[in-house]
Amino acid sequence: MEQTEVMKPETLNDLIKVLHQIFSSDTVNVEEVQNLMESYESKPEEWMEYAQFDKFRYTRNLVDEGNGKFNLMILCWGEGHGSSIHDHTDSHCFMKLLQGQLKETLFEWPDHKINGGMTKKSERVLQENQCAYIHDSIGLHRVENVSHTEPAVSLHLYSPQFDQCNTFDQRTGHRNTVKMTFWSKYGERTPFVR
Amino acid sequence: MDVYEGLEGEKVLNLSRLNLDNLDLDDVGEERKRDTQQLFLVYNRFIMLPGSICHFSNLVFLDISCNRLAFICEDILRLSKLKTLVAKNNRLDEFSLPKDFGTMSLEVLNFSGNRFEEFPSEFLNLQRLQSLSLGGNRLKSIPAEIEQLTSGSKVLVYHGFRPECATKLYMQITVQLALQFSLMCNVILRHFSLIIQTQTDFTKLKHAALHILELLYLGGNSITSIPPELANLPYLSYLVLCDNRIQSIPPQLAQMNSLRSLSLHNNLLTYLPREILSLFQLQELSLRGNPLVVRFVKDMTYDPPSLLELAGRTVKSRNLPYKPEDLPGNLVRYLDLASKCPNPKCGGVYFDSCVRHIKFVDFCGKYRLPLMHYLCSPECSSPCSSNPQSDADSEDESSVPAHRMQKVLLG
Numbered sequence: 001m002e003q004t005e006v007m008k009p010e011t012l013n014d015l016i017k018v019l020h021q022i023f024s025s026d027t028v029n030v031e032e033v034q035n036l037m038e039s040y041e042s043k044p045e046e047w048m049e050y051a052q053f054d055k056f057r058y059t060r061n062l063v064d065e066g067n068g069k070f071n072l073m074i075l076c077w078g079e080g081h082g083s084s085i086h087d088h089t090d091s092h093c094f095m096k097l098l099q100g101q102l103k104e105t106l107f108e109w110p111d112h113k114i115n116g117g118m119t120k121k122s123e124r125v126l127q128e129n130q131c132a133y134i135h136d137s138i139g140l141h142r143v144e145n146v147s148h149t150e151p152a153v154s155l156h157l158y159s160p161q162f163d164q165c166n167t168f169d170q171r172t173g174h175r176n177t178v179k180m181t182f183w184s185k186y187g188e189r190t191p192f193v194r
Numbered sequence: 195m196d197v198y199e200g201l202e203g204e205k206v207l208n209l210s211r212l213n214l215d216n217l218d219l220d221d222v223g224e225e226r227k228r229d230t231q232q233l234f235l236v237y238n239r240f241i242m243l244p245g246s247i248c249h250f251s252n253l254v255f256l257d258i259s260c261n262r263l264a265f266i267c268e269d270i271l272r273l274s275k276l277k278t279l280v281a282k283n284n285r286l287d288e289f290s291l292p293k294d295f296g297t298m299s300l301e302v303l304n305f306s307g308n309r310f311e312e313f314p315s316e317f318l319n320l321q322r323l324q325s326l327s328l329g330g331n332r333l334k335s336i337p338a339e340i341e342q343l344t345s346g347s348k349v350l351v352y353h354g355f356r357p358e359c360a361t362k363l364y365m366q367i368t369v370q371l372a373l374q375f376s377l378m379c380n381v382i383l384r385h386f387s388l389i390i391q392t393q394t395d396f397t398k399l400k401h402a403a404l405h406i407l408e409l410l411y412l413g414g415n416s417i418t419s420i421p422p423e424l425a426n427l428p429y430l431s432y433l434v435l436c437d438n439r440i441q442s443i444p445p446q447l448a449q450m451n452s453l454r455s456l457s458l459h460n461n462l463l464t465y466l467p468r469e470i471l472s473l474f475q476l477q478e479l480s481l482r483g484n485p486l487v488v489r490f491v492k493d494m495t496y497d498p499p500s501l502l503e504l505a506g507r508t509v510k511s512r513n514l515p516y517k518p519e520d521l522p523g524n525l526v527r528y529l530d531l532a533s534k535c536p537n538p539k540c541g542g543v544y545f546d547s548c549v550r551h552i553k554f555v556d557f558c559g560k561y562r563l564p565l566m567h568y569l570c571s572p573e574c575s576s577p578c579s580s581n582p583q584s585d586a587d588s589e590d591e592s593s594v595p596a597h598r599m600q601k602v603l604l605g
Contacts, residue, residue: 055409055432056455057478079306079329080413080436080457082480148329148414148437149282149307170482 008039012046016064016072019157023069028092028159030133037157038131042098049187050074051099051153057081058145059183063155070159073182077102077152082144084167085118086178087136092159096131100145100152104132107140110173118170140168205229210236217244228252236260248272259283259304268292276300277322283307288314296320306330306411313337318404325409329434333415340404341426405429413437413457422446436460436480445469459483468536468565487564503545506532507570510543535570542570 009015018036022029044051050061051074058081064072077100085107095102106121121139125146126132134141145152166175182190207222207230214235232255233247240261247256248269255278263284270276271294279300286308296319303320306329317326318339409432417438424430425446431454440461447453448469453476460483470476499507509516510532518526532543 079327079411080434082459146437148411171486 007036009036011043012040012063015040019064019070019072020067023066023159030092033092033094033157034131034133037094037096037155038129040096040129042096042129042155044099047074047098047153047155050184051076052184052189053078053151054183058083060156060180061187062182062185065161066157066159068161070157071161073156073158074098075154075156076183077145077154079145079148079151082146083142085140085142085170086168087140087166088134088158089162089165090136091162092157093134094131094157095126095134095143096155097126097128098153098155099128100147100150101128102126102152102154103144103146105142105144106134106138107142107168107170109140110168110175118168118173142170205231206234207232208234210234210238212238214238215240217246224249231255233257241265243267243270245269251275254278256280259307263290265290266292266295268294271295271298274299278302280304281308285309288312291316301325303327306414313340315339320404323404323407326404326407327409327411328415329411330414333412333417335417335419336412336421336424338421338423340421341423408432408452410434420444420447425449428452431455431475433457443467443470448472451475454478456480465564470565499545502528506545507543511541535574537569537574540570540574542574544570 007018009018015037019033022033022036047063050063052059052061053076055078058075058077061074061076062071063074066072085105095104103123103125105123108119108121110118118140143154162180164177164179167178168175184190207226215238217235217240227249228251230250231252233250233253235256235258237260238258240258240263243258243263243266245267246269247253250273253273253276256273256276257278257280259280259282261281261284263281263286266281266286270279271292276298277300279302282304284307286305287310291314293316295314295316298320299322300320301322302325303317303323304325304327306327308328308331310328310331310333313328313333313336315337317323318337404427406429407427408429410427410430411432411434413434413436415438417435417440420435420440420443422444424433425444425448427450429452430450431452433450433453433455434457436457436459438461440458440463442463443458443466445467448467448471450473453473455478456473456476457478457480459480463481463484464487466481506529508514509529516529521529528545532545535542535544
């Protein structure tokens with residue numbers, strides 16, 4: 001079957017089904033995935049079980065492992081929660097807003113000699129249902145919920161899967177490899193095990 | 195799009211997004227009102243909290259966010275079981291609250307996105323409060339009364355039947371202990387004629403309000419400084435001060451052993467007090483968007499010490515004995531404030547007069563943060579400040595073991 005027309009997934013489960021189909025092939029059409037994810041209209045009752053917040057920092061909640069081809073997860077951002085500047089270990093990264101807003105700030109990869117901090121490329125505030133895309137070839141980013149009153153929820157797809165990345169100090173460009181963990185998997189809380 | 199957890203079914207009443215400006219709910223039966231434990235009135239047109247709210251006598255949770263509330267009436271005080279009150283995105287300020295608001299049993303209070311310019315004093319009386327959110331208001335300061343009692347009050351205990359023939363036992367204990375001690379002693383007073391006199395007026399003592407506060411969200415205001423009294427909240431684990439105008443952090447914050455997460459991003463900090471290294475429970479610290487000093491600034495200003503300070507230093511560094519009865523109370527308190535010079539090779543102390551020395555300390559071996567040292571004099575330099583212009587290696591005593599400060603959201 002031709003995949004030229006964008007099929008609008010009505011439910012989250014529909015979206016996951018179509019993603020499985022798309023990722024069964026070896027090549028990824030970035031635009032196709034981005035349009036597909038953007039076309040799903042967020043319905044909280046469909047993802048509420050994955051939206052588990054922590055008061056101290058943002059959480060990563062695994063939704064689907066995509067037959068090993070991708071990770072689909074829901075991130076929950078309390079008021080003021082943000083990430084450090086990070087890369088994506090050469091994987092494709094799609095980020096769709098399910099609730100609230102997130103500010104994304106893009107940065108250039110740091111040079112050896114940094115004076116005056118890492119270079120900001122651009123910033124924008126993503127609205128509900130919008131889907132952003134990033135890859136190491138585009139640059140690095142920081143994602144934050146700048147609202148002091150509203151929590152935010154986002155749906156992320158990473159392909160191929162990865163469990164570690166680099167974080168960067170904005171002032172010096174110094175990088176640090178970190179392992180990423182899940183707050184919950186398939187709706188079940190999974191405390192971090194060393 | 196309201197996402198909420200909680201009981202489903204009969205005990206939740208959701209009246210959100212109904213264009214309501216009154217709560218004359220004729221079609222909601224009296225029994226239903228009495229049974230309701232969670233009430234949502236989000237996204238309506240209320241200007242005042244409706245008086246009929248008191249009919250929901252068993253209400254535990256009330257969310258009246260995103261209305262036009264300018265005033266909360268006294269009727270709310272009749273909701274004796276109310277534990278959570280959420281009133282985000284309204285038009286409330288410090289004059290909107292009823293006088294006895296502080297007598298409520300609230301545990302969670304969220305007034306973010308309103309128009310508070312002053313920290314409402316009524317909040318300081320909420321004995322059961324665990325979580326307080328005032329993000330996105332117009333606060334200019336945090337009151338020192340946030341911890342109403344100072345610790346370290348002195349308690350004089352007379353043992354005996356009459357004060358004039360009593361043996362004085364002089365103790366310095368924390369106020370909380372003093373309170374318990376006095377309550378206990380009042381009970382046994384009649385039996386043992388134990389007389390207690392204190393320098394603190396016990397009639398004003400009560401358990402510190404906000405004593406059990408765990409979460410304090412003050413992000414997105416106009417706060418310029420942090421009172422050291424904030425450190426006296428013994429259970430505070432999550433403190434958010436991002437997006438304010440804070441220029442410095444009081445070193446007393448280092449006493450907050452309960453602090454797990456500290457949010458300071460987007461302020462006006464140029465350095466941090468070195469004491470911050472002692473917050474061993476701290477796992478998250480955000481510092482981005484502060485003008486943190488990157489290069490060592492060689493400009494060290496030094497005010498010569500006063501005679502009082504020199505005398506105090508002599509007393510302390512030579513361990514001259516003195517008893518509290520020997521000195522006026524203000525001098526005893528002054529001597530108690532002596533700080534040890536952080537230079538390990540120096541045995542000196544300082545009081546008010548100190549040299550600020552910004553030291554770059556390797557943080558978890560990864561980052562460089564400007565931490566402020568106080569030294570007793572410009573001559574008293576730390577061993578490895580010989581080349582302050584470069585990113586010098588940090589001293590052993592200042593380097594933080596890797597297991598501390600694990601997730602430092604810097605940059």
